[in-house]
Amino acid sequence: MLYHQLSDTLAPLTSTPRQVVLALSGGLDSRVLLALLTQYRDQHPQHDYLVVHVHHGLHPDADKWAELCQMWADNAGFRCRVERVSLDTSLSVEHAARQARYQAIAHLLKPNGLVLTAQHSDDQVETFFLALKRGSGLEGLAGMPAVRALGQGYLVRPFLTLSRASLEAYARQHQLDWVDDPSNQDTRFDRNFLRQHWLPQADARWPGFRKAVERTQRLCGEQASLLARLIEPMVTQAETEAGSLAITALPQNDLALTQAMLRHWLKRHSITLTQAQLQTLLFDVINAKPDANPSLSVGTVSIRRFQQQLYIVLPYADLSQWQGTLTPETPLALPDGLGTLYLLPYSSTEKGLALGDLASRALHVHFNPRGLSIHPAGRQGRRKLKKLYQEAGIPSWLRRRQPIICDGETVVAIADRYVSQAASGKQWRLVWQHES
The missing domain is CATH 3.40.50.620 (HUPs)
Known part of the structure; x- marks a missing residue:
């Protein structure tokens, strides 16, 4: 037997x-x-x-x-x-x-x-x-x-x-x-x-x-399975390609269904909340003031709200002291799984941020935006990097994970998003190849 x-x-x-x-x-x-x-x-x-x-x-x-x-x-x-x-x-x-x-x-x-x-x-x-x-x-x-x-x-x-x-x-x-x-x-x-x-x-x-x-356990298992099958398409529809969850897709007038959807979404990411943690997520994160930057820590990860989306954020390394040198046609491996930067000859048919003939052939790369600004190509005046990150909709926890490319002390490009007016042109292209 x-x-x-x-x-x-x-x-x-x-x-x-x-x-x-x-x-x-x-x-x-x-x-x-x-x-x-x-x-x-x-x-x-x-x-x-x-x-x-x-x-x-x-x-x-x-x-x-x-x-x-x-x-x-x-x-x-x-x-x-x-x-x-x-x-x-x-x-x-x-x-x-x-x-x-x-x-x-x-x-x-x-x-x-x-x-x-x-x-x-x-x-x-x-x-x-x-x-x-x-x-x-x-x-x-x-x-x-x-x-x-x-x-x-x-x-x-x-x-x-x-x-x-x-x-x-x-x-x-x-x-x-x-x-x-x-x-x-x-x-x-x-x-x-x-x-x-x-x-x-x-x-x-x-x-x-x-x-x-044992009979009660079987019944609970059947009902939990049925609930999961009913909730699954709702969560799938509410989840973005990036894995975040649209808060606007949660039913505002049905607390039980909202909680069920949140639990199901978090389970997809191997996260289980206590009832107290779920209440904190609802009232202190989802319903926090619009100008707040709320988060809930669960073990080594955190659940954050940004622009009416919920994100699961893994712990990141502190990159404030990291520095690298980017030279033409030589890959620069970025730290903490952020991929690779390339400076390649310009091509109108290939992806990349177009750059002109730079004064220096060796560019300095780091991740600390504090106090820095840039005059974006095609726009009037200089902008603080912080303002550009906000404008681009980059979540606060990712802003110090955007590679900043400098020629000496001057910022010439930010990741694959912005190039300075002085550095724009069609001699080189900056490519950021992400690992994920």
């Missing part, structure tokens, strides 16, 4: 050869999955198999557990890697360990690869109550999906409909050894408290209780 569950789960995902990675903690559940995957591999040798043990370093026996996992994988004929990780101390131990595990494994994942983990139905029930404690919506209450995206591939949980008791029965029948992590008994952790105290009492009082929870 257990093998068929694994085989049936993998069947629609393995029509062509691909990487299959087993996350082996050494506990009962993953040991059973290792035994079943050994049988599966013998029948499906076309795939690229790998066993990964993540060494968190949280327990004195962690080295011993890693050695056992290596031995079990070797005995089964699998390649095995032990990945040592450091935890983010700003998070809870549970959250930090989980995050580190998935990051370590995702780093090893090839395109369309599969990562197998051994969570079972008991874990799923516990997840429901942890989500309920946090005040989660439909998607959170639906629990862990059997398949979800992870890095370049997918995370697959073939045991979600199986109980821990069935896995333990299999392990004992096949005389498997496994690791017993004593931290699983520590009821300071919420999941262990549910497992050791709350859920056994609920089971004793209400027979069939877990089945009812």
Whole structure:
């Protein structure tokens, strides 16, 4: 029965050869999955198999557990890697360990690869109550999906409909050894408290209780899926080619629909907000004063409003001290993924900002607009760079990512947008080749 569950789960995902990675903690559940995957591999040798043990370093026996996992994988004929990780101390131990595990494994994942983990139905029930404690919506209450995206591939949980008791029965029948992590008994952790105290009492009082929870999770999952399908075309229509979201497309008189659209758009970018954060986004960012420059920080990214658009802004390097030299027909690589600048002979059929015969053949490039101005070609008078950036509709967070080209101390061009009156002509063309 257990093998068929694994085989049936993998069947629609393995029509062509691909990487299959087993996350082996050494506990009962993953040991059973290792035994079943050994049988599966013998029948499906076309795939690229790998066993990964993540060494968190949280327990004195962690080295011993890693050695056992290596031995079990070797005995089964699998390649095995032990990945040592450091935890983010700003998070809870549970959250930090989980995050580190998935990051370590995702780093090893090839395109369309599969990562197998051994969570079972008991874990799923516990997840429901942890989500309920946090005040989660439909998607959170639906629990862990059997398949979800992870890095370049997918995370697959073939045991979600199986109980821990069935896995333990299999392990004992096949005389498997496994690791017993004593931290699983520590009821300071919420999941262990549910497992050791709350859920056994609920089971004793209400027979069939877990089945009812599983049914509720299925219903929540179905309704969350239906809502996502209804919201998807609305968000697609509201999203621009640049990935920003048009605030004017949000229904002003339907708060619930607005929140659903925002959550769906953010999920596209792997961002999840708490209810408090969502309220901050609505009232302090979207509805901020017109002349404000509002933003909401979420982890390492920020959500910003500019000209009635919402943008997701990744962290950028400080380029204020960077300097480069641009010479004719020699590419200049710009920092922080900003692409390449070229100064090429003029051509009326090729793209680029037309420049004349410059006094200096070596141009100075930097990104700091403070105090600088330029007399744009074809216009009256000089303009501060800040005013030109505003005029061009460049968001505030991108203004110090526009390359400024100078001849000595004089600004002759800004990115691929403006050329000075004195530097205009048809001898050279300035090309900014963006990486994205």
